[in-house]
Amino acid sequence: MTSSSPTPPSPPSRGSWAALRQWAQALRPAPLRVDGRERLRVVLGACLGLLVTAGLSEWLMPHGAGLPWLVAPLGASAVLVFGVPASPLAQPWAVVAGNTASALVGIACVHWLGAWLEVAAAVAVALAIGLMFLLRCLHPPGGAAALLMVLVGVKDWSFAAEPVLLNSCLMVAAGMAYNSLTGRRYPHPQGATPSGAGAAASASSAAASSASASSPQDLFREADLDAVLARYNQVLDVPRDDLRDILNEAGLLATRRRITTLRCKDVMSTQLQVVEWGTPLQEAWSMLREHRIKALPVIDRARRVVGIVTLHDFMREASLELHEDWPTRLRRLLQASPLTHSSKPEVVGQIMTRQVRVVSADRPLAELVPLFAATGHHHIPVVGPEARLVGILTQSDLVAALARMEAL
Structure with a gap:
């Protein structure tokens, strides 16, 4: 018989080490x-x-x-009151009621379960948490207050008043004074939110009213936030109004960043209708009406912009501000003259606007927002290499781009 030596354990695989590192980094x-x-x-x-x-x-x-004139859980309360004064867990009602009610629960467990210390400690903390949920005064040091009563064996009910209640009230008063003097709101108002299974229904029914209550800069409605919080279904250590403001500000920063990354070439219209200097007025007018557009870039043979002709140019030449018999004046303008010389305009180059603002295809889109808003421009030709026309940017293109970013 031959004895086989034990097989050495195989080293952990590379995947196992990666999973272990990922788990460690999560800590x-x-x-x-x-x-x-x-x-x-x-x-x-x-x-x-x-x-x-x-x-x-x-x-x-x-x-x-x-x-004793000071209880240990007040150290934890101090962390909340002064470190995170906006937290729902640090508000005055949470501090005072959470510590006091939990102390009463701990004293009760000493009376009922004092012979079984481990059981009394566990039940005291669990019941204290349940009572704090019920009273809407969830305060983590409250669990410590309940446990302290059991470990010390406190049976005197007045201990919940002195020192626990007294300590808690004085801590809250000190927090109010100090936080206010150092620029922090305390108490921090906590917005009411729908709770339980009816939150989604409340959110849908409140959608119309919340739309008017939201700020114009809000990226979402109040009911949207309530519905998400109801689905999240966990205690958040952030007040609702701060959470709303943080999400709004982050969304606005993201929108601004997306705007700065967009270029004119990303949103411009490339299906162009263009005319040349010598294009007859009738042909240009037909193009405007057929394609339902309001402007036509005028280009030379190298596709460089030499002007732009708009509906306003036609209206100006036909004196359409004079309402009487304006269809006749427009027909006369568009009708080609049979003579070799005419006193009225015959081609686009004679009525076009020569001073045309153009923009580069690589120009950031954000720079055009004040241009459209302040100067009255509705159509801006976009040029590429060698100043050749590559597209046209309209107010509609800009609004559509902003709407798409808002929907992201």
């Missing part, structure tokens, strides 16, 4: 996008807030009662 914290000044503001606020809370609590609480 890395995202960078905090706040500057040093904001970080210093938060640090000083937490320090001052706890100092004021501790000092006043010790002074206000009766001496000789044997009770």
